[in-house]
Amino acid sequence: MKAILCKEYGPPEKLVIEEVPSPEPKKGQVVLGVQAAAVNFPDVLIIENKYQFKPPLPFSPGGEVAGVVKKVGEGVTRLKVGDRVIGSCGWGGFAEELAIDEARTTPIPAEMDFVTASAFLMTYGTSHHALKDRAHLKPGENLLVLGAAGGVGLAAVELGKAMGARVIAAASSEDKLAVCREHGADETILYPTGALDKDQQRELSDKIKELTGGQGADVVYDPVGGDYSEPALRATNWEGRFLVVGFASGPIPKIPLNLALLKGCQIVGVFWGAFTGREPQRHQENLKELMTWFKEGKLRPHVSRTYKFTEVAEALNDMAARKVKGKIVLVP
Template sequence: MRAVLSKSPGGPETLVVEDVMDPTPAKGQVIIEVKAVGINYPDALIIEDKYQFKPERPFSPGAEVAGVVDAVGEGVKNVRRGDRVIAVPGWGGLAERVAIKADQLIPIPDGMDFETAAAFIMTYGTSYYALKDRANLKAGETLLVLGAAGGVGAAAVELGKAMGARVVAAASTNDKVEFALELGADNGLIYPSGPMDKAAQKELAGEFKLATGRDGADVVYDPVGGDYAEPALRAMDWNGRYLVVGFPSGIPALPLNLTLLKSVSVVGVFWGAAVMRDPAGHAANMRDLMAFYAEGKIKPRISKTFPLEKAADAIKALSDRTAMGKIVVVTED
């Protein structure tokens, strides 16, 4: 089978496509014939050894797949050959087949295609866990979403609206803000690209406060980090919850005196670890998300698809932060 391999640490240009041995299912595992792979920011980090997990090389990136069960290992009762399923292996997905534990599979609903299925779990799973379990977002509250046109940011915009919040979308270009408004955001603003000095950060804090209203944001969803974090924190309301999701712009140094003065909670969001620690909670969240999808309240926006041979270009497009919504790799032309 064909597989995209990381043989040494580095950017997308270090990836190669090679023929490798087909996997066989161990006890409790199935083999999925991969049809589509959702590309996520951890894919860019893991090949550079910058992610929380560091698999032994050579390995395939690709944390989120959709496909068909091709073989079933000993003891597997919950699925059978031919079932359409979604899986989140963490890595290994950028290949024509992948082995995964059967108890980690999620059935693909009728009417959902493989590309949509591959773009669904990680972004919505992360954002719903953040907003529901970590922030306890309530209807009527104001949610400020940074990076609102990216994968998790776009999901946060949709989910915030589905949960009854007033959503303010912030992004780096007019096109990205317009995209977020199309997803349902109530208001939007453009923030500057690149590093900001203290004066620029103070100005941005004022713009965030103006956009979120007199009292500021009840919840900040931050998958960006860097110089955007402090202005967002300054624009928060009393008892606000600041969600730490990611750091593509760098790890910020937050002034903790602001958390005291505003009684703000800074809350970490590590969805992958939460899934492993609380599988029952994860399953309940997945049921909620599938219900939102069935009701038409959420739907992945796939901006571009790439063939397996161009998977490196897909990861590069995500790393360059030029994509809006989700990027998907398909195994068949």
């Protein structure tokens, strides 16, 4: 089988495509024939040795796939050959075949194709856990989503609407904001890219307050970090919840903690991957709700482009440059 391999850390151009032996399932595992593999920001980090998980070299990036069960190992009870599943693997997904624990798979509904399935679980799972379990978002509250046209951001826009919130989407270009409006955003904010000076930060805070009647956002969903976090926190409502989701802009911000004191607000971490392992029952309940909302048409995953395996460097560079709207997917 063919696999995209990281044999030395570096930029996407250092990845190679090679023939490797097909995997055999260990106890409790199945082998998937990969039909689609979503590209996520951690894939950019892991090949440069900048991610919290560091698999031994060589390895295939790719933490989210959709495919068909080809083989089952000893002790597998839930799956059989031919089943269509989503696989959450951490890495290893940019390959034609993947051995994965049965417990890390989720059945694909009949209404969902492989490309959509590969792009669904990580983004919607993260945003659903953030808004439901960490922020306890209530109907009628103002939800501000930074980086709203990205994978988790656009999922948060849709989920916020499904949960009855008034959604303010913030992104760096008009075409990105147009996608946000197509997916339900009530209001939008255009902010500049790159480092923000003090005036630009103040303008961002003022715009958030203006769109919330001077009160500020009840919940801030922040997968961006950098210079965008502090002005968003400054525009948080009394007893608001500021969700720390990620740092797509690069720098991890240093926040003046007196802001949390003055606003009586919470700064809340979101680590969906750890949540799924620590609380598998609640994760399954959340997953059931997400699949129900998908079947009801409340969630419409946006895949802006698919790439061939030979275009993996282009796909990862597009992700790193924040050119992606929604999700992008590799297709073997």
